[in-house]
Amino acid sequence: xxxxxxxxxxxKEVLDRxxxxxxxxxTVYGLAGxxxxxxxxLKIFDTKKRPAFxxxxxxxxxxxxxxxxxxxxxxxxxxxAEAFWPGxxxxxxxxxxxxxxxxxxxxxxxxxxxxxxxxxxELLAILDYPLAAPSANPFGYIxxxxxxxxxQQLGGEIELILNGGEAEIGIESTIIGFxxxxxxxxxxxxxxxxxxxxxxxxxxxxxxxxxxPQAPGMLKSHYAPRKPFYLMExxxxxxxxxxxxxxxxxxxxxxxxxxxxxxxxxxTGDMQEAARNLFSYLRRLDQLSYAKIFAEEVPEIGLxxxxxxxxxxxxxx
Ligand code: TXA
Ligand code: MG
Numbered sequence: 001x002x003x004x005x006x007x008x009x010x011x012k013e014v015l016d017r018x019x020x021x022x023x024x025x026x027t028v029y030g031l032a033g034x035x036x037x038x039x040x041x042l043k044i045f046d047t048k049k050r051p052a053f054x055x056x057x058x059x060x061x062x063x064x065x066x067x068x069x070x071x072x073x074x075x076x077x078x079x080x081a082e083a084f085w086p087g088x089x090x091x092x093x094x095x096x097x098x099x100x101x102x103x104x105x106x107x108x109x110x111x112x113x114x115x116x117x118x119x120x121x122e123l124l125a126i127l128d129y130p131l132a133a134p135s136a137n138p139f140g141y142i143x144x145x146x147x148x149x150x151x152q153q154l155g156g157e158i159e160l161i162l163n164g165g166e167a168e169i170g171i172e173s174t175i176i177g178f179x180x181x182x183x184x185x186x187x188x189x190x191x192x193x194x195x196x197x198x199x200x201x202x203x204x205x206x207x208x209x210x211x212x213p214q215a216p217g218m219l220k221s222h223y224a225p226r227k228p229f230y231l232m233e234x235x236x237x238x239x240x241x242x243x244x245x246x247x248x249x250x251x252x253x254x255x256x257x258x259x260x261x262x263x264x265x266x267x268t269g270d271m272q273e274a275a276r277n278l279f280s281y282l283r284r285l286d287q288l289s290y291a292k293i294f295a296e297e298v299p300e301i302g303l304x305x306x307x308x309x310x311x312x313x314x315x316x317x
Contacts, residue, residue, distance in 0.1 A: 001151055001155040001156065002022070002150075002151055002154070002155045002158050002159060002160055002161045003159065003160050003161070004147050004148075004151060004160075004161045004163045005160060005161070005162060005163060006119070006162070006163050006164075007162075008119060008122050008123050008126070008162070010160060011023070011123055011160060011162045012123065012126055012127060014159050014160045015032070015033065015034060015040075015127065015131070016127075018033070018034060018037055018039055018040045018043075019033070019040070019043070019158075019159055019160075020032060020033045020040065020043055020044060020047060020158050020159075021033075021158070021159070021160045021161070021162055022136045022144075022147070022150040022154065022158060022160070022161040022162065023117075023119075023120050023123065023131065023133060023162050023164075024117050024119055024120055024147070024162060024163065024164025024165065024167065025059075025115040025116070025117045025120055025133075025164075025167065026087070026088060026115060026116045026117050026167060026168045026169045026190070027088045027115070027167060027169050027170070027171060027172045027173050027189070027190050028135045028136070028137075028143040028144055028145055028167055028170070028171070028172055028279065029135070029136040029143075029144040029145065029146070029147065029149070029150050029161075029167065030057075030059070030115075030131070030133030030134065030135060030136055031044055031047060031048060031133055031134055031135070031136035031150075031154065031158070032044075032059070032131040032132065032133035033131065033132055033133075034127075034129045034131070034132070035056075035058045035059075035099065035100075035103055035129060035130045035131055035132035036098060036099075036100065036129045036130070037129070038100050038102055040132075041056070041100060041102050041103055041132055042102065044056065044132060044133075044134065045102075047154060047157050047158065048134060048136075048137070048138060048139050048154075049138055049139045050134060050139040051139070052102070052105060053105050054105060054134075054139075055103060055104045055105040055107055055110075055111060056103050056104075056111070056132040056133065056134050057090050057111040057112065057113055057132070057133060057134065057173070058099065058103060058110055058111065058112045058113075058130045058131070058132055059112075059113055059114070059115055059120070059124065059130060059131045059132075059133055060112065060114060060124055060130040060131075061086075061114055061121050061124035061125050062114070063081055063082075063085065063114070065130065066081070066093075066112055066114070068096065068098065069095070069096055069098055069099055069110060069112060069130060070093040070094055070095060070096055070110065070112065071093075071094040071095070071096055072093070072094055073093060074093075074178050074181045075181065076178060076181055076182065076183050076200060077091050077093060077176075077178060077183075079199060079200065080176060080183065080196070080199060080200060081114075083199045084191060084195075084196075084199070085113070085114040085116075086114040086115060086116035086121065087114075087115075087116045087173075087190070087191065088113075088115075088116070088169050088171075088172070088173040088174060088189055088190025088191055089113060089173055089174050089176065089189075089190075089191055089196075090111050090112065090113040090173040090174070090175045090176070090187075090189075091111070091112055091113065091175075091176055091177075092109040092110070092111055092112075092175065092176065092177035092178070092186065093109060093110060093112060093178075094108060094109055094110075095107075095108060095109060095110035103132050109177065111175065112130075113173055115173075117164050117168075118164075119162060119164045120162070120164065123162070135172060136150045136153075136154060137149075137150075137153060137154075138153055138154070140221065140222055140223075140224055141153070141223075141224065141226075142223055142224070142225060142279050142282050142283050142286070142314075143171075143172060143223065143279050144279070145166055145167040145170050145276070145279050145280050146165075146166050146167070146280065147161045147162075147163040147164075149279075149280070149283060166276075166280075167276070168276070169190040169272075169275060169276065170275045170276035170277065170278055170279060170280075171189055171190055171275050171278060171279070171303070171306050171307065171310060172187065172189050172190065173187075173189045173190050173191075174187065174188060174189035174190055174191045174196065174306070175187035175189065176196070176203070179204075182203075182204070183196070183200045183203045183204075184203065184204045184205075184206060185203055185204065185205040185206060186206050187206075187309075188205070188305050188306035188309045189306050190275070190303070190306070192302040192303050192305070192306070193205060193305060194302060221313060221316045221317055222310075222313040222314070222316075223279075223282075223310045223313050223314045224313070224314045224315075224316075224317065225282055225283075225285065225286035225293055225314060226286055227286055227290070227291065227292055227293060228291070228292040228293070229292070229293045229295065229314055229315050229317075230292065230293070230294050230295070230315060231295050231296070231297065231311050231312060231314070231315035232294070232295070232296050232297070233296070233297055234250065234296050234297050234298065234299065235296070236296065237249065237254060237294055237295075237296045238254075239254060239256045239257050240292075240294060243291035243292060244261075244289065244290050244291050245261065245290055245291065245292050245293070245294050246261055246262075246263070246285040246288055246290035246292075246293050246294070247261055247262040247263070247293075247294050247295070248262075248263050248265065248281055248282065248285060248293060248294070248295035248296070249262055249263070249264050249265070249295075249296055250264070250265050250266065250269070250274065250296060250297075250298040250299070251264055251265070251266055251267055251268065251269040252264070261290075263277075263281045263284065263285065265277050265278060265281065265298065265307075271298070271299075271301065271302045271303045271304050271307070272303065274298055274303070274304075274307055275303045275306065275307055278307055278310060278311075279310075282295075282314065295311055295314075295315075297311060297312075298311075
């Protein structure tokens with residue numbers, strides 16, 4: 001198993017050797033390596049069993065550093081960056097020569113973000129390079145929101161996990177690209193569309209479940225538990241008596257099912273709390289002895305859209 005530490009110096013030492021470290025962010029834990037070192041980046045793809053056509057996000061800590069890694073920043077991107085960084089926003093920007101093609105899977109744009117976690121910001125500030133980091137889960141599985149989640153799945157393959165506690169937001173960053181200078185949302189995430197639109201005006205949202213490799217961030221089947229997972233519209237969930245079933249609900253228990261077999265994402269209907277609990281509850285239901293998992297969609301408001309996006313992709317097999 002990996003060493004779980006709070007030592008930023010220890011993380012730097014491992015990264016400086018070209019090895020990988022799992023890092024905390026406000027969204028989910030990332031599997032990080034030197035973004036400018038092709039060998040380190042290759043290790044990320046290998047460790048995650050991630051296909052090489054699926055590009056990585058580059059993390060850095062100041063807008064000035066971002067400017068070194070991209071060719072230009074469109075006006076709309078700068079406004080978003082100023083409003084939302086550090087935070088759960090990733091921008092797709094034309095990459096500079098510094099970024100290896102492997103990081104972007106040959107695309108001309110690089111996904112870049114300034115995460116909002118004090119330990120990781122401190123780490124980024126003492127490194128001489130940005131960090132490439134996908135979510136620290138095996139490809140296609142549920143994203144990790146604690147150091148322990150990372151250890152359960154990648155602990156055998158990495159040396160060190162920087163422990164920054166439970167992720168505050170719990171779902172990945174909102175990814176935004178630009179078409180003719182206008183923002184387009186490629187992945188729903190930790191900033192709700194309503195928040196983005198307050199700054200950017202109306203934005204186009206890319207249809208959620210595409211398997212089009214031109215838009216690699218949007219693979220249709222993803223975030224999936226290992227056992228059969230079924231998703232129903234809110235209020236349509238009914239008891240299944242054929243096999244033992246674990247239930248994931250938004251805010252209310254099903255009356256005919258034992259409460260011990262049901263997890264409520266947020267008993268008070270708080271969407272932030274629901275987002276924070278989503279991946280760890282899915283993981284818990286996957287690990288318990290149930291033969292299958294039934295889940296219901298949440299209301300399509302605020303982070304609810306991003307939560308439903310994850311649930312639909314988890315159910316897409
Ligand atoms: O919150 C997050 O974004 C977390 C934390 C660790 O920062 N990271 C994360 O990384 O979710 P990952 O690799 O699991 O998801 C990044 C997504 C991928 O689906 C990838 O296809 C997409 O971003 N992506 C990366 N670069 C892209 C690009 N140039 N164009 C389109 N999509 C891109
Ligand atoms: Mg991921």
